[in-house]
Amino acid sequence: MKETGNFKEKKFSWPTGFYSDGVNCDLRKGRPDLGWIFSKTPAQAAGVYTTNKFCAAPTKSTKQLVSDKHLLQCVLMNSVIANSFTGHKGLLDVQSEQEAVSEKLGIPSSLVGVASTGLIGAPLPLKKILTGIDQLKLTKNTTATRAIMTTDLQPKLCCVTVNIAGKSCTITGFAKGSGMIHPKMATMLAFITTDVAIEAATLQALLTELTSSTFNQITVDGDTSTNDMVLTLANGASETALLTSKSPDFNNFKKAYHHVLKSLAQQIAADGEGATKLVEANVNAAKNKAEAQKAAKAIVGSNLVKAAFFGADPNWGRIISTLGATPVAFDPENIDLSLNNHLLVQHSEPLVFNREEVSKSLQSKKVIIDLNLHAGDAAGQAWGCDLTYDYVKINASYSS
Amino acid sequence: MKETGNFKEKKFSWPTGFYSDGVNCDLRKGRPDLGWIFSKTPAQAAGVYTTNKFCAAPTKSTKQLVSDKHLLQCVLMNSVIANSFTGHKGLLDVQSEQEAVSEKLGIPSSLVGVASTGLIGAPLPLKKILTGIDQLKLTKNTTATRAIMTTDLQPKLCCVTVNIAGKSCTITGFAKGSGMIHPKMATMLAFITTDVAIEAATLQALLTELTSSTFNQITVDGDTSTNDMVLTLANGASETALLTSKSPDFNNFKKAYHHVLKSLAQQIAADGEGATKLVEANVNAAKNKAEAQKAAKAIVGSNLVKAAFFGADPNWGRIISTLGATPVAFDPENIDLSLNNHLLVQHSEPLVFNREEVSKSLQSKKVIIDLNLHAGDAAGQAWGCDLTYDYVKINASYSS
Incomplete structure (x- = not known):
């Protein structure tokens, strides 16, 4: 357990009010390939996205949702097929995914983000995905962190606790790389969940600021994939007072959040394809x-x-x-x-x-x-x- | 022999009035490492140079000469040691090289260009170079084209004849790569000689224009080394009338010159380090x-x-x-x-x-x-x- 300032790294666990699961839905053999994260209440959401002109359907759709409502309650994620360069059909497939999740969880489909990574230019095997959604549960396991792996040798995880207004809150992040664009694959995804109570606008400003010195500062080949996305969901389940940039603990949160982003970024670089160091x-x-x-x-x-x-x-x-x-x-x-x-x-x-x-x-x-x-x-x-x-x-x- | 338009590729030979030689002066074992090209009269000179902030001493010095006088009569070239990142001593070493060549050939040292490629940060073994200069002769052999090679598997050569005002003129170019920055080495050099009569200003404008679609369009790692240089020497020994941008044969010359630059650029890319295609x-x-x-x-x-x-x-x-x-x-x-x-x-x-x-x-x-x-x-x-x-x-x- 590493201690730095007012936050502490700890063993990976989900923040209060977050659930997750992962399954194999036969996109590949023997390893989980579909997962989700879910918050018991709609969470304040912030995101940063690829600047590639060929923005993939799920990335485009999730970006739109987060920009419009600044809220997400669930994020569905898969590896193997990126649903990128798939035209109008790609966007319809994302809609079908959102509707299936919406129906299963009883939440509006406008609160369902989707993230995909994998082969560019191939259609999403929607039937398999829908069967997989049917199997996903609201558990506290970490299978989703492996469901998004492609050539990654290990999951990238970082979990810290930070004291906000005298309460211990959690920030939990995970990511996939693997340090670069994967062969035929596309590419970097990271998800951070926290039970801190913070508004989306504040969270978005922080994420944008901190991404420039963390995820945007890793490279293996300087490429920017069609599916890159970093999402943060904050559900306030710690029941602390709303954290604003004027709060005494704002800087503690910022430091802890920065630590999680930087740690995930470094883990992606260190596990770059073929990397030894x-x-x-x-x-x-x-x-x-x-x-x-x-x-x-x-x-x-x-x-x-x-x-x-x-x-x-x-x-x-x-x-x-x-x-x-x-x-x-x-x-x-x-x-x-x-x-x-x-x-x-x-x-x-x-x-x-x-x-x-x-x-x-x-x-x-x-x-x-x-x-x-x-x-x-x-x-x-x-x-x-x-x-x-x-x-x-x-x-x-x-x-x- | 490939024919394209009004020029013809032919077996490598020096244009009228150009001489060259290469020797081994013990910078490395068993292969030539020092060479020169010489024109019987001062030649109109044009050059393009690295944009790297750490411009090597020989590159800096030759750039200055060509910019000031637009004339060169000899270019001395070596591999193995780049004389780059060598401070004031590096510039003094270039001066010593110029003076030695000047004395040996009886020409002003201000007409002697120098080009080096090799290890960055190591001092030039001046004594060996001076001994080597002593051995260089005014021959018509092609040893210089191999003296500048580093990891290149073969010399990059291109020679064309082109009809200018009814006379057959020659444009002869050679280069080293090898398709990218060499390990510890620095890097791309190309030399083009021609017996066409053309003024330096016209030649410089053409070289600058054509470099952007030839040498500047090859890459293996996008790096720009400290020693990159392309020089062209035109001595007018074909005794044709002065070629200007208004001459009827100007476009023939331009096409032939472009062909030589493009051919050398492609040869550098094809012989990139480790390349198979x-x-x-x-x-x-x-x-x-x-x-x-x-x-x-x-x-x-x-x-x-x-x-x-x-x-x-x-x-x-x-x-x-x-x-x-x-x-x-x-x-x-x-x-x-x-x-x-x-x-x-x-x-x-x-x-x-x-x-x-x-x-x-x-x-x-x-x-x-x-x-x-x-x-x-x-x-x-x-x-x-x-x-x-x-x-x-x-x-x-x-x-x-």
């Missing part, structure tokens, strides 16, 4: 935060940097070259660079260092790049993973 | 040329697209997803997509196709993607290669 870039002393984040993301997105770390190669020239190709402001004669706390470049002067020692440190499960641009006082972070044989294998071996 | 994206009916080129380059730059082609997988969903993530204008409900002339998507409707047949066609040495955006009448092309196990191996195996 998490790569973190910290860009400090940049002119502004946007530039710091841009530089950090460019570095963890470079194939050359990623391949070097697979080989535990302290090849800082590639980091320099990637940095120099960004439009970020700095003086090329004055940057510092460290790898896993070994200072390799100071004021743009290459330092003599023990290659064997640094290479050994790069064999660990996490590589940390620290850059100082001496150009301001803003900082930014980004996370990625190494580029490995298995990455190529996974992505080339789906030959039809 | 060339991938060409043709984006048609775009709003404007810049958008067509941007979309084409995004597609050949996608790791997922590249890995799919390694696996001969007709996985068009990845192309769609990459296209959708670009800022390019089009109607998501109306695009067409073909792979190797097999139409797979029409008006955004996935078509039924013979997977086996298309997959078989993707096993060839060249894959062609055709996209129709139905958004205008502009077209753009880009070239890349597939992403393979060998790519990862080459780039991860330089562990110190």
Whole structure:
């Protein structure tokens, strides 16, 4: 159990008033492929969505619902088939899913969000999905967190408790990656549930702000899939007073929420396809935060940097070259660079260092790049993973 | 011998009045690593250079010379060590190289360009280079075209003859890649020599224009190295009348020159690190040329697209997803997509196709993607290669 400030990580469990379940409805063999989350009352809802022009039907539909009413009571989710690039039929299929859930749970279909991930361009096997909905129950199990997995090796989970107005509240998040666009698959989904009482507008502002420094700062190939979506549902079941940006505990909630988003983002990067390690870039002393984040993301997105770390190669020239190709402001004669706390470049002067020692440190499960641009006082972070044989294998071996 | 319009490809040879040589000066074992090209008279010179903020010393210095005087008589070139990120000492080393060449050939040092490719951050082994300069001769051999190779599997060569005012003139180009930034190496160099009589300003305008649709449209990882440079030297030794943009043969020259640049660019992409095939994206009916080129380059730059082609997988969903993530204008409900002339998507409707047949066609040495955006009448092309196990191996195996 890790303690940071006023919140605590704890074993995964659903917040008060949230239920979930997952089943196999035969979209694939032997693993759950359909799940849901449900709140006993309509929950305040916030979301961020893909900017890809080919926005998938379920993403488009859920975005519309959340934007219109700012409320959701259930989210249905499936893997294997993305219901993306499926035209008008795709939207009708989403409607059928919403109506089936609505009927089964006795809630308006306008409170049912849908999220899909999987093959682009294939129609949704609606009959199987409807049979699956029939089997879903209102339990407290965690099967849904595995039902959305594609090439993910493990579910991405984060659960914290945070004290709000003297009461212990819960924020529970889960996500799928796997660190990048999956072969034929589409792609990153994350769901956060909390029993904190907070209005959708406040939640949306927080989610938008925090996504820019968490989910938007992970990359494996810089692609933005057709189905990307992060949803947060807050049902207020903790029965605390309404949390607003003026509440004394607002910052506690923000920190805890940020922790959950960042943890899920890092877990997605670390479990990138074929990845053997998490790569973190910290860009400090940049002119502004946007530039710091841009530089950090460019570095963890470079194939050359990623391949070097697979080989535990302290090849800082590639980091320099990637940095120099960004439009970020700095003086090329004055940057510092460290790898896993070994200072390799100071004021743009290459330092003599023990290659064997640094290479050994790069064999660990996490590589940390620290850059100082001496150009301001803003900082930014980004996370990625190494580029490995298995990455190529996974992505080339789906030959039809 | 391929004939296209008014020019003809022919076996590699130097244009009238150009000489060259290459030697091994012990920067590496057993292969030439230092070379030069020389014109019997000062040649009109044009260049395009890296936009990387960490511009290497030789690139910076040569850019300055060409911008100031628009003349070069000799270009010295080496591989293995890039003389990049080497501070003031790097510039002094370039000066020493220029002076040594100047003294040996009896020409002003301000007519000596220098180009380096190789390890970033290491000092130039000046003594070895100076010994090498001492050994270089004014021959007609092609050793220089191999002296600049790093992980390139073969030299990139293109030589054409073109009729200008009734005389047969020659345009000879060579380049190194290898399709991307080399591990620790930096990077793309290309040199074009011609005996056509043309002024530097005209040549520079042409080179700048044509680079945008040739060298700037190849990618393997989207990186821009610290040493990238394309130089063209025109010495007028064919004794034709001065070619201007008003000359009747100007377009013949332009077409022939464009052919050489495009051929070298494609050869660099096809010989990308670990590559087994060339991938060409043709984006048609775009709003404007810049958008067509941007979309084409995004597609050949996608790791997922590249890995799919390694696996001969007709996985068009990845192309769609990459296209959708670009800022390019089009109607998501109306695009067409073909792979190797097999139409797979029409008006955004996935078509039924013979997977086996298309997959078989993707096993060839060249894959062609055709996209129709139905958004205008502009077209753009880009070239890349597939992403393979060998790519990862080459780039991860330089562990110190």
